[in-house]
Amino acid sequence: xxxxxxxxxxxxxxxxxxxxxxxxxxxxxxxxxxxxxxxxxxxxxxxxxxxxxxxxxxxxxxxxxxxxxxxxxxxxxxxxxxxxxxxxxxxxxxxxxxxxxxxxxxxxxxxxxxxxxxxxxxxxxxxxxxxxxxxxxxxxxxxxxxxxxxxxxxxxxxxxxxxxxxxxxxxxxxxxxxxxxxxxxxxxxxxxxxxxxxxxxxxxxxxxxxxxxxxxxxxxxxxxxxxxxxxxxxxxxxxx
Numbered sequence: 001x002x003x004x005x006x007x008x009x010x011x012x013x014x015x016x017x018x019x020x021x022x023x024x025x026x027x028x029x030x031x032x033x034x035x036x037x038x039x040x041x042x043x044x045x046x047x048x049x050x051x052x053x054x055x056x057x058x059x060x061x062x063x064x065x066x067x068x069x070x071x072x073x074x075x076x077x078x079x080x081x082x083x084x085x086x087x088x089x090x091x092x093x094x095x096x097x098x099x100x101x102x103x104x105x106x107x108x109x110x111x112x113x114x115x116x117x118x119x120x121x122x123x124x125x126x127x128x129x130x131x132x133x134x135x136x137x138x139x140x141x142x143x144x145x146x147x148x149x150x151x152x153x154x155x156x157x158x159x160x161x162x163x164x165x166x167x168x169x170x171x172x173x174x175x176x177x178x179x180x181x182x183x184x185x186x187x188x189x190x191x192x193x194x195x196x197x198x199x200x201x202x203x204x205x206x207x208x209x210x211x212x213x214x215x216x217x218x219x220x221x222x223x224x225x226x227x228x229x230x231x232x233x234x235x236x237x238x239x240x
Contacts, residue, residue: 014055015020033063034192034210036183038071041202042084042096049086054079054098057107058183058205063216064218065111069183070223071104094112105201109181111136119183119225129228136180139187144194148172150194151207158190163239187236 034059045051054075061068073100076082082100087093099121106119114135120128141158148155155172162168166226169186175180183205184198197207 003090018173028213029237030062031064031178031214031216032060032136032210032212033214033216034060035208036060036193036196036205037208038206039076040099040202043146043202045086047092049088051084051086051096053204054084054205056104057208060210061220062179062184063196063218066221067109067111067181068107068221068223070106071183072100072101073104074102076102084226099207103225105184106223107183107185108221109187111180117226129226129230130205130233132233132236134187135238138236139189140238141171141188141190143190153192155194156191160186167199169196169198196211233234 038056038058039053040056041053042051052227053117054073055074055078056071056075058069058071076086079098082093082098084096084098085093086096101121104119104121106117108117109115114133116132116134118130118132120130138158141160143156143158150172153174153176155174157170157172159170160168171182171185171186171189171193173189173191173192173193179189179192181187182189182193182196183202184203186193186198187198192207192210193205194207197203198205
């Protein structure tokens with residue numbers, strides 16, 4: 001009898017372990033589609049001018065171990081010539097040049113081959129496509145005990161630091177929903193990003209919607225901008 005109970009216990013234990021790994025694998029491989037409202041602060045503008053931020057939308061797609069995100073420049077509807085003008089007086093004003101690309105900030109991750117592909121605007125060349133090998137823990141997050149309810153979700157705060165200790169991004173995230181990679185090359189993300197400030201580009205992201213059930217066509221992961229040549233960059237590895 002004891003032997004039979006022992007066998008049943010072992011079978012139950014194996015079943016629980018199998019279910020755990022099945023669920024974990026399903027969570028890590030599931031699809032995700034998300035959209036973010038983005039406000040971009042204009043660099044070089046003095047505070048007394050009261051220059052408004054410009055609007056973009058960030059699109060994020062995850063299918064299995066492939067992830068891509070990009071920004072669409074909604075501000076081109078308001079500023080079709082990619083020039084924001086602030087009037088400072090009669091017949092006087094100041095112009096600010098905006099990026100004229102309708103699609104910007106493309107970041108693609110393949111977590112199987114550990115390849116990152118990016119498209120840089122404002123680089124040395126008009127089509128500045130780059131690719132890297134990267135380590136998943138290349139960047140680390142400092143997670144704080146702060147909590148904040150955002151859009152009905154209990155969120156935690158985290159900051160990602162560069163090698164010299166300066167902040168790269170600050171996020172509020174939901175740790176209950178896996179998101180291994182975020183937008184703007186944010187690697188090793190601790191959960192679904194609900195709000196983010198990306199300091200390098202002076203952008204603030206606010207989650208508008210997300211879904212884990214939508215089917216995503218493979219064509220999403222190779223936009224037409226990727227048909228231009230790529231330049232190999234140095235590997236992104238954790239500093240020892």
